[in-house]
Amino acid sequence: MPAPTTHITCSSLSFSWPDGSEVFHGLQLAVGPGRTGLIGLNGCGKSTLLRLIAGELAPTGGRISTAGDVGHLPQNLALDTSLRVDEALGIARKREALGAIEAGDVREEHFATVGDDWDVDERARVTLDRLGLSGVGLDRTVGEMSGGECVLLRLAALLLARPAVLLLDEPTNDLDLYARRRLYDAVDAWPGVLVVVSHDRELLERVDRIADLREGAVTWYGGSLSAYEEALAVEQEAAGRMVRVAEADVRRQKRELADAHVKLARRKRYGQKMWDTKREPKAVMGQRKQTAQESAGKHRIMHTARLADAEQRLDEAVDAVRDDDEIRIELPHTRVHPGSGVLTLRDLRPAHGPRLRGEWDLRGPERIALTGRNGAGKTTLLRTIAGELAPVSGEADVHVPVGFLPQRLDVLDDGSSLVENVARFAPGVTDNRIRARLAHFLFKGAHADRPAGTLSGGERFRATLAALLLAEPAPRLLMLDEPTNSLDLSGVHRLTEALEAYEGALIVASHDMPFLESLGITRWLVLDAGGIHDATPGESPRIRAQDV
Known part of the structure; x- marks a missing residue:
């Protein structure tokens, strides 16, 4: 990646589930500043990769490093419904300490808890308002909120924590169009490193680059989803042409190998005829036979090698063409x-x-x-x-x-x-x-x-x-x-x-x-x-x- 600074690095990363199912083996990844859209087929390991970066899973091999702390919004968010909103935001202890100080309790532990965050209430309300949750009081419980509101609440907690790296896994899943616009605005304004896994086209149009995770490796494309699709279309068209060229080369090599066999068979029949009719001395005919056999062996080796090379080039060209299976139903x-x-x-x-x-x-x-x-x-x-x-x-x-x-x-x-x-x-x-x-x-x-x-x-x-x-x-x-x-x-x-x-x-x-x-x-x-x-x-x- 042409990024001046790397904020996420995965070196020879490997991970397998307890049953032995391998997800990654030797994955190399370097993510720099800005917004990155991580895409790939279902089951390729996108969510698992985010959980590894967030430290929620331990790799079975390799190393992960990040420049700063990491915030993670998982795809399947499960918040304790008994929590108060300020607890879900991670500011409950600071609010309690502020309340104690305002009530005259000036113990040092309260000041240590607050730190420099004296306006935590105001920041929380401003953040909730930015995400369309202005009507949500800090003392309400999570159980009173809808699924979409819970997603925005978790995002608000991450924005308040100000992590250096923000990981979002399908963040628009439970959001209506109004809430999605709020999330889009938050993504646009995010100043740090952001990696988002999503199928939401409008969200992916807001990223700076696309990371395509496929078969355990990442391919990078500059620009938004539209730029990625255009580049991929050009790539696949070129790959298709290479397949056609390689197929034509394989056919040509097969014809040349077949022609060589025909020519060698003719030479063999001619040599046998000369031997049978004894038109030349035995020693001369023996030398001719040995020379013909050596020549035939060289021809077979040369044409067989050319055919093998052509078939390898065809295999490589076919591998470059994406051929994802489609659901086929007749109802x-x-x-x-x-x-x-x-x-x-x-x-x-x-x-x-x-x-x-x-x-x-x-x-x-x-x-x-x-x-x-x-x-x-x-x-x-x-x-x-x-x-x-x-x-x-x-x-x-x-x-x-x-x-x-x-x-x-x-x-x-x-x-x-x-x-x-x-x-x-x-x-x-x-x-x-x-x-x-x-x-x-x-x-x-x-x-x-x-x-x-x-x-x-x-x-x-x-x-x-x-x-x-x-x-x-x-x-x-x-x-x-x-x-x-x-x-x-x-x-x-x-x-x-x-x-x-x-x-x-x-x-x-x-x-x-x-x-x-x-x-x-x-x-x-x-x-x-x-x-x-x-x-x-x-x-x-x-x-x-x-x-x-």
């Missing part, structure tokens, strides 16, 4: 005919969120985007439709088989294998058929026997999607709650490709606008305090969603 039984009834809501009042007055229908294979602020009740509404929660009043009638992919991906039994999990949803399907279908979701061979609890976030998403879509009967209404949270950029593309084959009705609750816009959404709905309603005709769904 003929999910089809919903235009106009047929799928879902009816009548004066529905869910356990949380607004009351939906009157009657609301979903008919035919509509693709609906459900948007709204964190805490608006989107997840509760989907769980009510799925039959997981009973409404306070009203009805949610689903007229077709339904599949619900929850945000927390808790559908699978962690102790059971993927085959066993899918069999729970499709008890009448044979083991061989389940394995064949799982292979279409990129779980092939022994991978289908892995316990669900060992899967990465993206793998778990694919497994959950497979279990739902392979269920018997196949769902004709598929509801997805923040489906891109656990996916990398390639995973988001895979999901989009997979959903193209789905012919049923679709309801997607998401704050990921580029993803929603790629699905061919036919209807944009907003859930707010007034209920559920369509975006204003002619109004941009993106703008409408950001305003609520």
Whole structure:
């Protein structure tokens, strides 16, 4: 990297899980000042690498060094719900010491606790306000806050601590569009070293460089995500040309080797004919035969070596071309005919969120985007439709088989294998058929026997999607709650490709606008305090969603 100072260094870094699964072997990494976007396929070790840098995991080999302290926002944030906000921010002891001093207790230990941070209350409130948490009191408990607010609270704690190195792992997962803008502003203003793992395109457009983690090594690209994609496209086009050139060279070398064999066979037949007819002295013919054999051996060695070299160049060229597998699904039984009834809501009042007055229908294979602020009740509404929660009043009638992919991906039994999990949803399907279908979701061979609890976030998403879509009967209404949270950029593309084959009705609750816009959404709905309603005709769904 062309950075004048290195703030994170990984030297010959190796790491394996207790079961022996190797994640890194001899990884070299040097991260300098500025904002770095760390990307890569699900399961390649991005989150593990951040945890290693943060000191939460110990490497099995090599060394990690950082210039200054490290702050880490993990992907799956779990805060103690009994904590007060000031405890979660890490300033409770300082506030207590300040309170004691103001009350007249001038013991030295209180001054030592406060240090130079006499304005800690004001700094905390300013930081919370910057992140859109101005209404959150320092004495409130974490249990009173939404998931998105907890993410912002943890980020506020990191901003207050002012670490030299900040590591963010999928920070926008639980954030609505309003909260994402707050986080974007914080990232833009961050003065130190920042490494962010994310599938959020808008966030990755704000980084200074991209670090592409692939097969245990990092490749660097200058600029934002768009610059990376342009550079990668040029790279892959050149790699494709090199493959074609190498293939042509292999074909040529094979022809030349075959021609050489033909010529040598002709010489051999001619020599044998001369020997049989005894047209030359025996000694001369013997010398000719020896010379021909030596020449034939040299030709074979030369052409065989050329062919081997050409094949090696072809292998190297093929290795440079990315050929990531795609999810392949065929779901003929999910089809919903235009106009047929799928879902009816009548004066529905869910356990949380607004009351939906009157009657609301979903008919035919509509693709609906459900948007709204964190805490608006989107997840509760989907769980009510799925039959997981009973409404306070009203009805949610689903007229077709339904599949619900929850945000927390808790559908699978962690102790059971993927085959066993899918069999729970499709008890009448044979083991061989389940394995064949799982292979279409990129779980092939022994991978289908892995316990669900060992899967990465993206793998778990694919497994959950497979279990739902392979269920018997196949769902004709598929509801997805923040489906891109656990996916990398390639995973988001895979999901989009997979959903193209789905012919049923679709309801997607998401704050990921580029993803929603790629699905061919036919209807944009907003859930707010007034209920559920369509975006204003002619109004941009993106703008409408950001305003609520």
